[in-house]
Amino acid sequence: MGTLKVITGNYAAAEAAAKCRLDLIAAYPITPQSSVVEHLAELVYNGEIDTDMVQVESEHTAMSVVQGGAVAGGRVFTATSAQGLALMYEPYFRMSTLRLPMVMAIATREMTSPETIWSGQQDAVSVREAGWIQMFCDDNQEIADMIVQGYMISEDPEICIPVNVCYDGFYSSHLTSGVIIPDQEEVDKVLPPHRLHHPPILDPDSPLALDPMTPGELLMHYRKSHLEAMQRAQDVIDDVDRRFAQVFGRSYGGMIEEYRCEDADLVLITMGGSTGAGKDAVDAAREKGIAAGLIKIRFYRPFPAKRIAAALKGKKAFCVVDRSVSFGWNCGSMYVETLAALAAGQERYASFSAIGGLGGADISYRDMVAMIERLCQIQDQPGEYDTCWLMKD
Amino acid sequence: MKEIRLHGRGGQGVVKASQIIVRAAVVGGGNGQFIPFFGVERKGSPVFGYLRLSDTEIRRKTQIYEPDMLIIMDDSLVSLPQTYDGLKPGGVILINSTKTLPELAIPDQAGLVAEVDASGISEDIFGRNLPNTAVLGAFAKIVDLVDREILFDEINKAFGEKNVVAARRAFDQVVILRGEL
Numbered sequence: 001m002g003t004l005k006v007i008t009g010n011y012a013a014a015e016a017a018a019k020c021r022l023d024l025i026a027a028y029p030i031t032p033q034s035s036v037v038e039h040l041a042e043l044v045y046n047g048e049i050d051t052d053m054v055q056v057e058s059e060h061t062a063m064s065v066v067q068g069g070a071v072a073g074g075r076v077f078t079a080t081s082a083q084g085l086a087l088m089y090e091p092y093f094r095m096s097t098l099r100l101p102m103v104m105a106i107a108t109r110e111m112t113s114p115e116t117i118w119s120g121q122q123d124a125v126s127v128r129e130a131g132w133i134q135m136f137c138d139d140n141q142e143i144a145d146m147i148v149q150g151y152m153i154s155e156d157p158e159i160c161i162p163v164n165v166c167y168d169g170f171y172s173s174h175l176t177s178g179v180i181i182p183d184q185e186e187v188d189k190v191l192p193p194h195r196l197h198h199p200p201i202l203d204p205d206s207p208l209a210l211d212p213m214t215p216g217e218l219l220m221h222y223r224k225s226h227l228e229a230m231q232r233a234q235d236v237i238d239d240v241d242r243r244f245a246q247v248f249g250r251s252y253g254g255m256i257e258e259y260r261c262e263d264a265d266l267v268l269i270t271m272g273g274s275t276g277a278g279k280d281a282v283d284a285a286r287e288k289g290i291a292a293g294l295i296k297i298r299f300y301r302p303f304p305a306k307r308i309a310a311a312l313k314g315k316k317a318f319c320v321v322d323r324s325v326s327f328g329w330n331c332g333s334m335y336v337e338t339l340a341a342l343a344a345g346q347e348r349y350a351s352f353s354a355i356g357g358l359g360g361a362d363i364s365y366r367d368m369v370a371m372i373e374r375l376c377q378i379q380d381q382p383g384e385y386d387t388c389w390l391m392k393d
Numbered sequence: 394m395k396e397i398r399l400h401g402r403g404g405q406g407v408v409k410a411s412q413i414i415v416r417a418a419v420v421g422g423g424n425g426q427f428i429p430f431f432g433v434e435r436k437g438s439p440v441f442g443y444l445r446l447s448d449t450e451i452r453r454k455t456q457i458y459e460p461d462m463l464i465i466m467d468d469s470l471v472s473l474p475q476t477y478d479g480l481k482p483g484g485v486i487l488i489n490s491t492k493t494l495p496e497l498a499i500p501d502q503a504g505l506v507a508e509v510d511a512s513g514i515s516e517d518i519f520g521r522n523l524p525n526t527a528v529l530g531a532f533a534k535i536v537d538l539v540d541r542e543i544l545f546d547e548i549n550k551a552f553g554e555k556n557v558v559a560a561r562r563a564f565d566q567v568v569i570l571r572g573e574l
Contacts, residue, residue: 006416006425139454171454176412176427178419276452362456 002180002248009172012140012179013079013105013165014039016147017171018049019187020103023074023194026054026065030084031117032169033107037079054327059084063091063104069204070100071210075151075194077102077324082109082123082168089127095162096131097226098211101154103147106166107173108136108323112361118360119169121272122324125300125333129228133159134301135231136272137167140179145250148182152240153192159233161226168273168323168344170360175273184249189247237299255304257296258311260286262270267318269308271297271334274321274356274363282366292372297334305341312342315352317379319371319388323357331355331387339384349373349381356390363390394449395538396457398474399442399503401466403431406525410466413529416547417539418446424449425539439470446538460484462536464510466524471497487531487551489524494570505572509533509563518559526552530560531567535574 007015014036017025025038025044041355042269044053052069056062059080066076080088085106095327110120121136133153137143143165150163167173202210214222238254245251259279261267266285270278273298285292295318296312297304312318322332329336331353342349357363367390378385401407412426418425423446430441443457444464459479468490470476480486483504489511490497499506509531511524526548532539549557 004419006412006419139452168454170430171428174429175454176415177425177451178415273454276454280453363457364455365453366458 002182002186004178004306005181006176006178007140008035008174008176009140009143009167010035010107010174011039012144012181013167014043014149015179015181016144017077017103017105020077020148020151020191021075021181021188022049022051022077023117024052024054024069024076025074026062026069026078028056028059028062028084029082030059030081032109032119032173033079033081033084033105034092034124035173036105036107040077042206055105059088060091063088063095066102067091067095067098067100068093068202070095070102071098073194073196073201075102077104079105079107081107082111082117084094085123086111089130092132093130093251094126094211094223097222099160099226099229100162101151101160102162103150103154104162104164105147106164107169109169116359119171119233120323120358120360121166121168122358123162124166125324127299128333131161132301133161133230133299135161135163135165135295137172138273138275138296140172140175140177141250142252143167143172144181145244145248145252148187148191149240149244151194152244153233153236156236159229159236161229166272168357172273181296186247215301224277232302232303232346234306252298253296254306255299256311257298257314259294259296261293261295261311264380265291265316266293266372267315268292268294268368268371269297269310269318269320269338270294271300272323274323274368277363277365278321278368278383280365281372284369285372290372290376294376301335303337303341305337308338308341309345312349313345313347315349317375319352319354319375321354321356321363321368321371321390323363325355325358334349348383350378350382352378352385354388354390361391394447394451395461396447396459397444397446397462397464398457398460399444399464399466401440401442401468402436402470403438403440404436405440406523407440407466407467410525410529411442411444413544413547413551414444414446414532414539417544420547421540421543423448423539424451426454428454430456431437439473462487464528464532465489465529467496468492485536487528487530487535499571503571505535505574506570507531507567508570509567511563514559514562514566518555518562526556527559527563530563534564534567535562535569
């Protein structure tokens with residue numbers, strides 16, 4: 001049945017990770033993630049979990065240490081944000097391209113400069129092409145549940161790709177609410193003991209060379225296989241959501257969540273913690289007789305192209321709310337990818353990109369109401385409209 | 394859903410007090426949510442908190458622009474324009490202060506206005522200015538948003554019996570400056 005706790009998003013991530021029978025955690029603190037690894041250190045110190053904890057001198061080393069642990073067959077965990085993720089980039093890319101399973105929490109944060117420590121999704125979104133599976137959570141319960149699901153997905157022998165469980169810095173990482181932390185026996189039901197699917201395992205008694213210099217022709221086979229596994233992951237993600245629901249009674253929809261979309265003409269598309277305000281705005285619009293709905297992109301990698309195209313079929317207009325920018329386009333990256341997902345179809349939409357919530361700024365309920373109002377105005381004239389910046393002045 | 398905005402300074406316990414209210418709401422079978430908003434994390438700098446209490450699921454995770462209630466932990470903050478900003482007509486103000494209504498520059502739209510000398514109570518009990526648990530006691534007196542005994546029980550679990558004494562004293566010593574309980 002689990003235990004109802006009143007905790008922050010960071011603690012929800014830590015408490016759930018503590019139920020995953022981790023072998024190794026390596027950690028370096030960074031705002032707003034710090035309390036994830038601080039709480040895990042506390043649990044290790046108190047003897048509540050039988051896990052090795054290595055305090056390292058940088059995020060680059062944190063990822064390198066857990067990489068060694070994963071090659072040795074261990075289930076490993078770490079967490080980071082923003083500049084820490086940037087410093088980690090070299091072993092981060094190697095972790096996924098070695099096809100080593102793990103879960104890393106990212107309390108997402110704006111990238112410097114200008115100097116900032118506050119919320120935004122630019123950090124995680126900027127590394128979406130580094131081979132990891134990336135999912136974004138809305139509320140604290142989803143954070144806890146996705147840490148567990150993250151290992152179920154990552155360790156699937158058909159996948160073997162590490163998973164980022166991302167959630168908004170401060171707006172979720174520091175948000176206190178009630179969360180059901182699953183019991184150990186329940187987690188054990190869905191997450192069996194970890195076994196590496198690529199023997200031989202790194203072992204000092206039988207040394208082996210790992211990751212030798214690889215010629216391009218062979219390297220391309222690895223990349224092709226990685227991309228194919230990413231596509232297979234879409235079915236695995238939906239299946240894990242169903243299996244998880246059978247044990248815990250909570251289902252999130254897999255790759256995407258559709259909210260009041262069935263008969264909608266106008267659709268907001270969100271990712272992460274802004275979803276809640278979007279749903280409230282959809283409900284308010286419905287009360288006024290406006291046929292609004294919402295799609296929550298839960299997984300950004302792999303990108304849920306087919307499910308988004310199916311969910312938008314027959315709709316008139318949509319707005320994609322990004323909490324980061326695409327510097328090469330005059331809009332958010334999720335908007336670009338949504339348009340790409342629709343390119344093969346014959347449907348024509350009125351659409352625009354909205355950018356907000358950078359550097360700790362709020363994406364308010366009123367912003368979401370305003371986006372629906374703009375969709376109302378443009379719904380009968382298909383085309384791409386100017387990017388809307390959600391700024392107060 | 395009731396939206397409460399808290400104003401205080403780093404070190405006064407805005408976050409801990411709000412988490413205790415959320416805990417009391419959840420233990421009592423309701424829903425609660427609290428999001429802190431820091432500038433730089435150091436003692437003395439202004440801290441905001443966004444607290445929501447509801448019988449139904451709380452979905453939005455945003456700042457609060459039109460609060461039903463303000464809890465002000467430090468009366469020097471009333472000179473900042475953002476402190477009273479957006480208070481709903483008839484909204485409740487609870488302030489840690491011994492000043493008069495004109496000195497507090499209470500906005501016209503406020504309904505119930507209550508003050509409590511939470512700093513004085515905490516100085517008396519702890520020898521230090523730790524006003525948050527006394528403010529919780531005053532909160533329990535003036536609004537009926539969480540179960541009083543559950544709240545005091547959660548104060549006890551978080552901070553111990555002395556803080557319950559502070560809360561109970563504040564409960565008895567709240568002064569109503571405007572409106573009626």
